Amino acid sequence: DIQMTQSPSTLSASVGDRVTITCRASQSVSYWLAWYQQKPGKAPNLLIYKASSLESGVPSRFSGSGSGTEFTLTISSLQPDDFATYYCQQYNPYSPPLTFGGGTKVEIK
Amino acid sequence: QVQLVESGGGVVQPGRSLRLSCAASTSAFRSDAMHWVRQAPGKGLQWVAVISYDGTNKYYADSVKGRFTISRDNSKNTVYLQMNSLRFEDTAIYYCARDRGILGWNPWGQGTLVTVSS
Numbered sequence: 001d002i003q004m005t006q007s008p009s010t011l012s013a014s015v016g017d018r019v020t021i022t023c024r025a026s027q028s029v030s031y032w033l034a035w036y037q038q039k040p041g042k043a044p045n046l047l048i049y050k051a052s053s054l055e056s057g058v059p060s061r062f063s064g065s066g067s068g069t070e071f072t073l074t075i076s077s078l079q080p081d082d083f084a085t086y087y088c089q090q091y092n093p094y095s096p097p098l099t100f101g102g103g104t105k106v107e108i109k
Numbered sequence: 110q111v112q113l114v115e116s117g118g119g120v121v122q123p124g125r126s127l128r129l130s131c132a133a134s135t136s137a138f139r140s141d142a143m144h145w146v147r148q149a150p151g152k153g154l155q156w157v158a159v160i161s162y163d164g165t166n167k168y169y170a171d172s173v174k175g176r177f178t179i180s181r182d183n184s185k186n187t188v189y190l191q192m193n194s195l196r197f198e199d200t201a202i203y204y205c206a207r208d209r210g211i212l213g214w215n216p217w218g219q220g221t222l223v224t225v226s227s
Contacts (some may be wrong), residue, residue, distance in 0.1 A: 034213045036154075043204055044146075044154065045221055049213030082225055091214065096168045098144070100154040 002026050002090050006101035011108040018074040019103045023088035030070045034093035035073045037065055038103075039084045046084075048073065075106075083108055111216060118221030121132055126193045131205030133186040137213050142208035143188045145179060147200050147201035148220075155201075159208065160188065173199075195225045 003026040013019050020026040023033070032052040036044035048064035051071060057070040057075045075082055112134040126127050132141065145157040158169045158179040167179050178191040190203055202220040209215060 032119055032211070038154075043217040046213050046219075048216040053212075055213065055215065083131070089154075089214075091208075093142075093159075093208075093210075096159070097170050098156045100156065103153045 001097055002029060002095055003097055004088055004090055004099050005100040006086075006088055007100060008104060010105045010107060012107045013078050014109045015078055015080060017078045017109075019078050019082075019106060021068075021086055021088075023071045023073070023101050023108075025069045025071075025079045025090055029090040029092050029095065031067050032090055032095075033064070033066065033071050033089055034089045035062075036087045036089065037084045038087065044087065078106070082106060092106075094097050111135050111207060113138075113207065113216055113218035115128075115203065115205055115218040115221040118203065118223045120224045120226055121195055123196060123200075123225055124219075124227055125195055126191070127195065127223060129190040129192065129221055129223070130133075131188040131202055133207075134173045134189075136186055137184060139183045139208055141210075143179075143181065144206045144208055144214060145188075145190045146204045146206060147199075147223075149198075152201075156192065157203070187212045192223070195223075197225050201222060204205070 005024045006023050033051045034049040038044045054065045063074045085103045085105045114132050123142040144159045146215045160179045176194045204218040204220045206214040
């Protein structure tokens with residue numbers, strides 16, 4: 001099984017900060033990497049697919065990069081609405097099980 | 110725009126069964142694989158099962174293999190998760206999600222809570 005490791009698990013930041021979250025895969029997932037935002041009591045919301053493609057309707061301050069085993073999610077200027085938990089996911093249909101990272105909680109500093 | 114609504118959650122004793130449903134708002138979902146994902150209280154996301162667009166291919170997480178069965182009825186725009194031999198550790202919010210291939214999984218339903226308790 002492919003293991004997805006996110007770091008950090010918790011991140012304290014201020015409005016306006018540039019924030020970077022890292023996700024590492026135990027083996028290559030090529031570009032089959034997605035990022036989700038989840039707020040308490042809500043379903044996950046797709047932000048980034050194919051490692052770096054922005055989902056329609058998602059603010060452009062979110063960006064993704066990487067391929068193979070190392071990926072990053074960057075929020076260029078943190079906004080109040082961005083305080084949430086973020087998950088990476090490998091969704092290569094040829095490599096089940098489809099796994100998520102452990103999550104990164106972005107908190108107000 | 111496809112919307113997904115889960116139902117069927119509730120409180121159930123260990124060893125009993127429950128069937129979850131995920132209803133899509135349009136028939137557009139018939140061309141897509143569908144997933145079930147769960148989230149235990151205060152924990153992260155765990156993929157549970159996937160079914161191909163036509164129901165011929167199904168895959169499961171090891172933790173539910175042999176106990177859970179995913180199915181779909183495209184005439185009713187609905188995906189199901191039959192959960193048998195439930196355990197305490199199956200307690201979670203269960204979400205369904207539409208698989209758009211390389212475009213990722215979107216949308217997700219709002220989730221339905223399953224509580225396994227004696």
